[in-house]
Amino acid sequence: MTTKTTTRLSLSTLIAVLAMAIATKSPAQAADLPVLQFRDHHFVPDHIDVPAGQKFTLQVQNLDATDDEFESNDLDREELVPAGKSITVYLGPLDPGTYHFFGDFHQDTAQGVLVAK
Amino acid sequence: MRKQIIAGLILSAMLAAAEPAWADYRVVSPDEIDLGEMELENNSSSTYDHLPDRSNAQSYTAEFGTGLTPWWHSEIEFGWARAPGGGQANVLTQIVTENTFRLTNPGQYWADVGIYAEYGQTVARGKYAGANELTFGPAIAKDIGHTTTTVNLFLTRQFGPDQTNQGFDFSYAGQTRWNLWTPLSPGIEVYGDTGTLTHGNNFQNQQLLAGPVLLGRLRLSQIGLGNAGSLTYEAGYLHGLTDASPTNALRWRVDVEFPF
Numbered sequence: 001m002t003t004k005t006t007t008r009l010s011l012s013t014l015i016a017v018l019a020m021a022i023a024t025k026s027p028a029q030a031a032d033l034p035v036l037q038f039r040d041h042h043f044v045p046d047h048i049d050v051p052a053g054q055k056f057t058l059q060v061q062n063l064d065a066t067d068d069e070f071e072s073n074d075l076d077r078e079e080l081v082p083a084g085k086s087i088t089v090y091l092g093p094l095d096p097g098t099y100h101f102f103g104d105f106h107q108d109t110a111q112g113v114l115v116a117k
Numbered sequence: 118m119r120k121q122i123i124a125g126l127i128l129s130a131m132l133a134a135a136e137p138a139w140a141d142y143r144v145v146s147p148d149e150i151d152l153g154e155m156e157l158e159n160n161s162s163s164t165y166d167h168l169p170d171r172s173n174a175q176s177y178t179a180e181f182g183t184g185l186t187p188w189w190h191s192e193i194e195f196g197w198a199r200a201p202g203g204g205q206a207n208v209l210t211q212i213v214t215e216n217t218f219r220l221t222n223p224g225q226y227w228a229d230v231g232i233y234a235e236y237g238q239t240v241a242r243g244k245y246a247g248a249n250e251l252t253f254g255p256a257i258a259k260d261i262g263h264t265t266t267t268v269n270l271f272l273t274r275q276f277g278p279d280q281t282n283q284g285f286d287f288s289y290a291g292q293t294r295w296n297l298w299t300p301l302s303p304g305i306e307v308y309g310d311t312g313t314l315t316h317g318n319n320f321q322n323q324q325l326l327a328g329p330v331l332l333g334r335l336r337l338s339q340i341g342l343g344n345a346g347s348l349t350y351e352a353g354y355l356h357g358l359t360d361a362s363p364t365n366a367l368r369w370r371v372d373v374e375f376p377f
Contacts, residue, residue, distance in 0.1 A: 055224070067153050069376070071347075073299035073334055076265060077223060080152040080187065090224035105153075105345045105376045107338040 036070075038062040038081060041106035052116040055092040062086070068110065072101035075114070092116075141176055142308050142326075142355065142368040144267050144292040147231025147256040148223045151374055152184030154346070156192070158372045164201065164363035171363060174201035182215070183377075190217040196237070200245075201363075208245045213237040217256065228259040233269065239277065248275035266293045284315040294332055304330045306353060324362045326355035337375065346375030 036058055037044045050056060060070045062081040070089060071078045081087050094116040103110025142162050158180035166172040175198065182192030194213040199205050215235040223229050234253040241247060254271035273286040288311070294304035310324040330353030337346040351370040357363050 067376070069153065076260060076296070078148075078150075079223075080150075080154075080184070082153075088222070090222055092224075102336070104336075104347065107336055108344050 033058060035059045035061050035086075036112070038064050038068050038103060038110065040064065041068070041103065041109045043101075043103065043110055043112035046112035048112070048114050050091070050094065050114050050116050052096045053093050055090070058089045058091055058114075060087050060089055066105070068106060069104035070101060071104040072099060074099040075101060077101075078104070142290075142306075142353070142366065143370060144290045144306060145217060145231075145233050145256045145269050146267055147217060147219055147221075147229050147233075147258055149217065150184040150187065150190045150219060151182060152187055154183060154374045154376050156180070156182040156372060156374045158182065158192070158370065160368075160370045162366055162368040164366040166201070166357075166363045170202040172201055173199070173205075174363065175199040175207065177207075180215070188219040190219075191215065206245070208241050210241045210245065210247055211237040211239055211250075224260070228257050231256045233271065239279065246279045248280035249277040250275055263296050264293055265296060267291065282313045282316075284313045286313050287311045292330065294330075299334050301331060301333045304332055306330050306355075308355065318361075321360040323359055325358045326362050326366060327358060328353060328355040328365075330354075330368075337373075343375065346373065348373050 033050065033056065034045060034048060036048065038061070041064060048058075050058075060079070060081050062068055062083055062085055065083050067080060067082050069078060069080050070087070075091060077089055077091070079087055079089055091114075094114075096116050099114045099116065101112050101114065143160050159178060160180065161177045162175070164172065164174040177197045178194050180192045180194040182190060184190050192215040194211075194215055195209060196211040196213060197207055198210040199207045213235055216233070218232045218234070220230045220232065221228075232253065233256045235251070237250040237252075239247045239249050250273055252271050252273040254269065256267065256269050258265060258267040269290045271288045271290075273288065274284070275282060275286075288309065290306070290308045292304055292306040294302055296302055305327070307325070307327040309326075312318040312323060330351055332349075332351045334347055334349045337343045337348060340348065342348075349370075349372040351368070353368045355366040355368065357365060
């Protein structure tokens with residue numbers, strides 16, 4: 001396979017992937033999910049039930065005076081939440097189970113779980 | 118803060134202990150922004166070939182990065198390299214600015230998409246001089262079940278009096294990671310370079326390597342280095358699949374992040 005053929009295939013694949021990436025609609029907000037808050041470097045609530053098998057969004061609000069970071073290795077997410085601000089985290093679809101998250105800047109106190117069911 | 122300094126010193130000691138080099142093998146994620154954090158990174162590789170003149174090419178970097186905005190990650194990189202063969206020296210070859218621009222929020226669409234752009238300014242002189250380089254292209258990531266797959270498609274253009282080719286060079290890289298356990302997960306990866314687009318190299322004249330990789334991430338609190346931040350590592354073995362590729366290569370990466 002020559003360079004030109006490789007390049008054409010790669011560019012075609014790239015265009016297809018980019019088109020698919022932007023064509024998908026954003027997930028709907030699960031109406032009854034509570035807002036996850038950083039409060040005194042703890043998560044409130046520290047346990048949230050979420051729907052399994054579908055995409056959803058989670059609002060994370062930082063009520064503290066300093067920044068923190070919503071991070072989860074189970075969910076593969078790492079997002080800064082500036083002091084006094086809120087962010088939207090896009091998640092799912094998740095298999096049924098328990099997913100840990102933590103505040104990366106206060107790992108000893110900011111711990112929580114999402115339970116997908 | 119003291120423990121973050123200790124983490125940085127450990128990273129520096131690794132840099133001092135190993136042979137210096139310039140890293141070629143690394144898959145860029147569109148989602149790594151590190152806003153509010155400082156990142157220290159070492160990315161290294163060493164190649165081996167059955168022909169002595171093509172063996173023992175080494176590369177080594179020291180990188181310092183952070184997120185400048187919620188969608189822009191930037192790093193400055195110092196790169197050392199040792200050319201293959203005997204009688205070669207380890208030299209500081211390039212200072213590079215690397216930038217990742219995140220175009221989509223993680224998980225919002227079918228795939229996560231970003232644009233990567235770097236400029237490498239050569240700093241070596243004499244027989245070790247090389248071209249200045251501009252590299253750019255998309256970085257795409259997607260979670261499928263318990264796996265994460267990341268693909269890079271990059272173009273590189275050389276500039277300056279020491280450039281060795283004209284036109285754009287096309288390179289690609291891909292990695293699939295099985296998210297079995299955060300501290301240690303297996304993956305596979307591939308790196309290819311077709312050469313300059315205008316010359317139409319046949320397959321055996323293109324670089325192509327593939328192989329397994331181990332990846333992991335630890336919170337610094339888990340290893341007694343403070344209450345914030347994380348350490349990420351990768352260690353991989355690559356096997357050359359074409360005549361133009363080295364017989365095999367080892368690569369490793371260590372990345373420490375901590376909040377400002």
